[in-house]
Amino acid sequence: MTKVQEIPLNQIRRPLPRENDQQKVKALMESIQEIGQQEPIDVLEVEGQYYGFSGCHRYEACQRLGKETILARVRKAPRAVLKMHMA
Template sequence: MASIREEGLHEPIDLLEVDSQLSGFNNCHRVAAHERLGLTTIRARI
């Protein structure tokens, strides 16, 4: 979590789009870390 706070996210999270809905299928710990840090955006690969 400290590295995300200090350096940002190095690799985007992976999202899958199905029927116009986005779902994460790995790297959920990165999303949780962003939420705990109060960050409102995250880089993602769709």
């Protein structure tokens, strides 16, 4: 089951480092400031911990805007699913 909710940015772990396109981040920052975050990021909830693997640009844009939370589509998953994402 997936649900969309606001999650504190500092509770999302991003285990796979990624180099973001700074122009895209800047454009998203402007858009989020003007009209808010339109598209939630996807996170896995495993044993009460949140893991983000997508939405890197939206995540960084919200972070740089000083937002406390981010809109996320949360999917509960067992540790085995998390391991598949890490492979």
